[in-house]
Amino acid sequence: MxxxxxxxxxxxxxxxxxxxxxxxxxxxxxxxxxxxxxxxxxxxxxxxxxxxxxxxxxxxxxxxxxxxxxxxxxxxxxxxxxxxxxxxxxxxxxxxxxxxxxxxxxxxxxxxxxxxxxxxxxxxxxxxxxxxxxxxxxxxxxxxxxxxxxxxxxxxxxxxxxxxxxxxxxxxxxxxxxxxxxxxxxxxxxxxxxxxxxxxxxxxxxxxxxxxxxxxxxxxxxxxxxxxxxxxxxxxxxxxxxxxxxxxxxxxxxxxxxxxxxxxxxxxxxxxxxxxxxxxxxxxxxxxxxxxxxxxxxxxxxxxxxxxxxxxxxxxxxxxxxxxxxxxxxxxxxxxxxxxxxxxxxxxxxxxxxxxxxxxxxxxxxxxxxxxxxxxCPVEREKLFEELNTPEDDKLYSELIEEAITVVKNQGAILPIKNLDNKKIAYVHMGDDSGLDFLETLQKYTKVDQINASKLDEMITKLKPYNLVIVGLHRSNDNPWKSYKFTDKELVWLYEIARNNNVILDIFVKPYALLDLASTTNLEGVVVSYQNSKYAQEASAQIIFGALKAKGRLPVSAHQDFPVNTFWETSSLKRLGYTLPNRVGINMEKLKKVDTLAQMVIDSAMSPGAQILIARRGKVIYHKAFGKHTYNSKRVKWNDIYDVASLTKILATLPMVMKLEERGKLKMNTRLRVMLPEITGSNKDSLTLITMLSHYARLKPWIPFYLRTLDTVNRLPLKEYYRSKPSKKFGIKIMDNMFLRNDYKDTIFNRIVESDLRQRLEYKYSDLPYYLMKRYIEKEYLESLDMLVQNNFYKSLGANYTTYNPLEKFNKNMIVPSEIDDYFRYQKVHGYVHDMGAAMQNGVGGHAGLFTNANDVAKIMQMYLQKGYYGGRRYLQSKTIDKFNTCYYCEEDNRRGVGFDKPQLDEVGPTCGCVSMTSFGHSGFTGTYTWADPEQELVYVFLSNRTYPTMSNRKLIRTDIRTKIQQAIYDAIEE
Missing domain, CATH: 3.20.20.300 (Glycoside hydrolase, family 3, N-terminal domain)
Structure with missing residues (x-):
């Protein structure tokens, strides 16, 4: 021995x-x-x-x-x-x-x-x-x-x-x-x-x-x-x-x-x-x-x-x-x-x-x-919790997770997901822990339906309408020794779902879970997210939709198909991401003032509720909902939708006008009679696109078209114009049990054509050009404006909460009411457009009528900020954005761009006075506001229903709270 x-x-x-x-x-x-x-x-x-x-x-x-x-x-x-x-x-x-x-x-x-x-x-x-x-x-x-x-x-x-x-x-x-x-x-x-x-x-x-x-x-x-x-x-x-x-x-x-x-x-x-x-x-x-x-x-x-x-x-x-x-x-x-x-x-x-x-x-x-x-020295116990749990820790954690998440299979370049307009996406949850943060972040990019079933055949049937299924395996993130494997049932379901559908599998556990798979052949995409934390779920969804690149490499062999160091480095599609303020140079402590001001809106009854979103450098860093739909109803959620009133001008009509300009159908100096020959000979036939959309065309601010349809004594809707039920003659739906006669659209147009021009040439904001532009756009495309913007912009942008006439698509509980109308419709305006002129156009106006939420507004504004590019697709040329985002009449004391509002030229105006002159945006009558600043790469969205219960409530406007919030945002910028 x-x-x-x-x-x-x-x-x-x-x-x-x-x-x-x-x-x-x-x-x-x-x-x-x-x-x-x-x-x-x-x-x-x-x-x-x-x-x-x-x-x-x-x-x-x-x-x-x-x-x-x-x-x-x-x-x-x-x-x-x-x-x-x-x-x-x-x-x-x-x-x-x-x-x-x-x-x-x-x-x-x-x-x-x-x-x-x-x-x-x-x-x-x-x-x-x-x-x-x-x-x-x-x-x-x-x-x-x-x-x-x-x-x-x-x-x-x-x-x-x-x-x-x-x-x-x-x-x-x-x-x-x-x-x-x-x-x-x-x-x-x-x-x-x-x-x-x-x-x-x-x-x-x-x-x-x-x-x-x-x-x-x-x-x-x-x-x-x-x-x-x-x-x-x-x-x-x-x-x-x-x-x-x-x-x-x-x-x-x-x-x-x-x-x-x-x-x-x-x-x-x-x-x-x-x-x-x-x-x-x-x-x-x-x-x-x-x-x-x-x-x-x-x-x-x-x-x-x-x-x-x-x-x-x-x-x-x-x-x-x-x-x-x-x-x-x-x-x-x-x-x-x-x-x-x-x-x-x-x-x-x-x-x-x-x-x-x-x-x-x-x-x-x-x-x-x-x-x-x-x-x-003894350990100082004061502020111990705060100093062991800091925003800097969250910042580092989020960076680590984003850099770690690994794509190990990407058949047919399924990742990141492109062409949202032809995708119908389902999410299937597996595992015994929550995947809610993952699902909610997926839903910020496009419509993603969670599908649940108690039996496999039921699941397969429910998934038939979908051309892409995202399967998430979520298990406890409490410690590294927790169970991480698929159950036998989950494996059977996964194989069958993948046999019938295109599948992206995302596992929020250690990579060894993939060893359970007998085959990965039918899986088009496989993502390893490693942990089931909130940040991991959010980052993984962003990688799937191309807001972040996948950069991680597999640290272990996880399957015969996925040896150690396997990776696919996916590209960025320049969609909005979601991160922490301190990752984009925003001081989180200073940004708390936004919370204070937003709460003031609620506490002072400026509005029942609000949504506020702030994005910088392509990242949403603040996205919160405050208050309620009404003063005594449900709380506002991030995905609830608001009537955004005049934001419709830059979110719906203007992008279609810009597309027509790119196609050579319009030029800045194109006269109205060329667009609408039927107005030739009127006092408006020589108005140009640039003057109308710069609010420099002597047009009246607005015309209360609805007033002539009311009884002059009782101010009630006249039977000559309205019916309680629809018919061939009365088909324009104003509200429940209120239908306008179809030919009144022509009356609206004729009244605009016949209206007097203002005597003095000066800047005067007007809704009327957008009635005219809507008519022109629909004539040019032979399609309604609501369908045009859906097909050309919203679907592919993933702005799936953005629509005219929201009751046709969404549950009423998701729609924030705008007013209790006691002057025209005599009922709560809920799910129908607040603006009377837009209501009299079947809810689809060029100047108003759009419903959306802050997240979707930010997508469109980010597309503008990125000079017409978003989500891997070019919507508009960079030079087009610049052309319309130019103040052509600044020397005449008119701050406006072509469609876009611009910063004030003196002390009073639509912004905090702290934005760059290249910035642009718009505000809306119902208490909405959005602004984008190219120099700070910043998008700000404020949505509210300050008009509820009555539009006479002007506290929000008098206090300039929206621009005070804007000032707080700029004060929080550190780099």
Whole structure:
């Protein structure tokens, strides 16, 4: 047996040489910037210690801040009687931990080294703290500067809570999909990727002043057993372990890694004694880690109460064996008292020399100095929650998730989804966790119907009308060990859905879920989103619709069709995205003033409710609903739709006019008689497109066409004009039970033609050009305006909430009422256009009649801002946008563009006065407003029903609240 062991050792040493394990010694990673002062402090502390105090420094015990007083008292006793050197905090809360931390430090003669397992942040152990993405998610990211950033931020959180060492990063190479304990905790299976990620993470954390710890040495990635429960065997050759498992350690050690944790593993090729844990193997800890790899930092055992260690020996024996093997810190001893006694006895017996003891204790003291414990300060508990959960954390998290999400299949370039006008999309939910944020974000891009069924055949039948199905697998995001697999039922359903429909599968779990798939042939698109957090769901939907590019690479092999490093980098279609204000240079604290002003709208009864949206640099950064539909009804939701009144001019009529100009059918100086020959000879035949749409054509502001249809005595609708039921002659639906005679459209046109012009040529806002332009557009295209804008713009833009006559498409509960009419229609105006002239045109006016929500308005304004391009399609030429967004009569004191409103030329006008002169927009009578600024790349939308219950309520207008909100937005811009 001795000869066999000797030969094995010789072979092993040759292997080490062959694979370059013998390296130069690591520069001491525990040295502080002031080396001389550090050495004096260490020597001073060490020189004044008793033997028992020195031995006590070797122990780091676990504390649960959530536990009872008896548990806490036991820890205090260990501090005062056994002089323990450190604490590893486990489950609890930050305030409780901070309080205990201060109490424990106060009791200890030598400041305690505080550690935590906070691999993805303090939330790994504590409530009310931040959880960053798991390592598997980070492993998909290509920009390692982001990994360094998350390491730094986690380090800052630890430091704020008084934690000095974080037992992270996990640099196991997870080559075994069935690994029960590592999995998501690993950066992946590619050794180079794991190494680079581990180096970046450790570097960032140590920049924050917190010691990093590489684990689990020599490598826990390729096992299907959990060392918490048993002693796993790593049954590979020394060559394999050297080339795979040890590779990250060599690189991180050379990069200044402060500490290493040794796992409880049975590694026959590195330790000849059968079933002998790596944590107590001198060959593994001292010969390989310290001597061959040249590691000079702190060496921690993994928790000594784990079954992989505790099953091996009696309490105390394992601690002594671990120290003799070369470990410095004995983590979570089962019995500190017994272990201390055994180590002291070994010291007195000469088995442990003073030099050996000093080697570890002085390393521990050096580490304490390096993290600032020579100038210990208690943890400040004020604002602790706020400083551990900041907007900057959300910003970083969202960046990480966006960079990680990976497209692994993209057959026929199905991603990102294009040509929304010919897509009918369904969403099918799988898994036991919510996918609501995913669905709601999908629905912000186009109409997406969630389909539910109790039986498979019912599901297949319901999906028949759809030409694209998005399937989301959503499972718990609470921790990385949660179930991630498809159920057998889900697999059967997925195969059958994919056999009948085009399918994009999006999994919000670790990539190994794809291993359950017998075949991926019928799946056109496959997306790995890694986690089921709100940000992951929102970002994944944005990637599917091309608001974001897919950039991630698969960090592990997830299927025979999807080997490690599989990726498809999808393109951006320049659709609006959704992100946080601080990612586009908006100060989130200052932006809160928008909330205050919006609430003032509700509290002061300026309007029952409102929607407000702000987008910058192509990203929606604020999208909120306030108040109710009416003062005593349901709350406003983001997708509820408003009557936007005169916004119709720039959202419906103007884009069709611009298309006609591009086709050469119109020019700026085209006269009205050319557009509408029937007005030749009238006082309007020489009016031009540019003068009319610049409101510089001497036209009256408006004509109250409805008044002549009312009884002059009682002001009630005359039977000559109206019926309560539709007929061939009375087919224009004004409201429920109110139908106007068909020929009144001609009366409206004739009254406009016959109306007098204003005597003075000056800027005067008028609705009348848009009556005329609607007539011209419909004549030119031989189609109604409502159908024209749907087919040319709204469908492909994904503006599926934008429509005339909304009751034909939407449930009344989604439509915000605009007024209780007591002068014309004598009923609540709900689902019908508020403007009387538009109502008398069957709800479709060139000047009014459009219903939509803030999200859809933003899409159209963003299309204008992007010079006519949106969603992978060019709607209008850049020069066309510029031509219509020009003030041609500014010298005549007329600020207007051609159709677009423009900023004021003096102190009074439609904006806050803080916008650029290239900006443009419009306002609407019902309390609506939208503005876009090319120079700030900003879109602002405000929708309300200030006219409810009566249009005499002018508080919203008198207070200029819409432009005050605009000012607040500009005040919040920081870059």
């Amino acid at each position: 001795i000869e066999k062991n000797y030969m094995q050792r010789i072979v092993f040493l040759i292997t080490l040489l062959n694979f370059s394990l013998i390296t130069a010694q690591q520069i001491d990673p525990l040295l502080a910037s002031n080396v001389e002062h550090q050495a004096k402090w260490v020597d001073s502390i060490y020189g004044n210690m008793t033997l028992q105090q020195k031995i006590g420094q070797l122990f780091m015990v676990d504390v649960f801040s959530s536990k009872e007083k008896q548990h806490i008292d036991r820890i205090k006793k260990l501090i005062t009687e056994h002089h323990i050197g450190g604490i590893i905090f486990s489950k609890g809360g930050p305030q409780r931990q901070a309080k205990l931390n201060n109490e424990f430090q106060e009791l200890s003669q030598v400041p305690l080294l505080i550690g935590m397992d906070a691999e993805w942040g303090l939330a790994m152990r504590l409530d009310s703290t931040y959880a960053f993405p798991w390592n598997m998610t980070l492993g998909a990211i290509q920009d390692n500067k982001l990994i360094e950033a998350v390491g730094k931020r986690i380090g800052e959180h630890n430091k704020r809570l008084g934690v000095h060492i974080n037992f992270a990063p996990d640099i196991d190479i997870n080559t075994n999909p069935d690994n029960p304990i590592i999995g998501n905790r690993a950066f992946g299976e590619d050794k180079e990727n794991v190494t680079l990620k581990g180096m970046a993470f450790a570097r960032g954390m140590q920049r924050a002043g917190v010691l990093a710890c590489g684990k689990h040495f020599p490598g826990h990635g390729d096992t299907d057993q959990d060392s918490h429960k048993t002693l796993p065997t790593i049954n590979f050759s020394a060559q394999r372990i050297d080339s795979i498992e040890l590779y990250p350690y060599r690189r991180l050690i050379s990069d200044g890694l402060a500490s290493v944790m040794v796992a409880h593993l049975n590694v026959p090729s590195l330790e000849s004694r059968a079933g002998y844990p790596s944590s107590i193997s001198q060959n593994i800890v001292t010969d390989i880690l310290k001597q061959r790899l040249g590691f000079n930092g702190l060496i921690f055992t993994d928790a000594l109460n784990m079954k992989g260690a505790s099953n091996f020996s009696e309490p105390g024996d394992i601690d002594l064996a671990a120290f003799l093997a070369g470990n410095d810190v004995l983590l979570i001893s089962e019995d500190v008292s017994k272990a201390s006694t055994k180590i002291e006895e070994a010291y007195n017996d000469g088995a442990i020399s003073e030099e050996r003891l000093a080697h570890s204790v002085k390393k521990i003291l050096k580490a304490k100095y390096k993290v600032g414990l020579h100038e210990y």
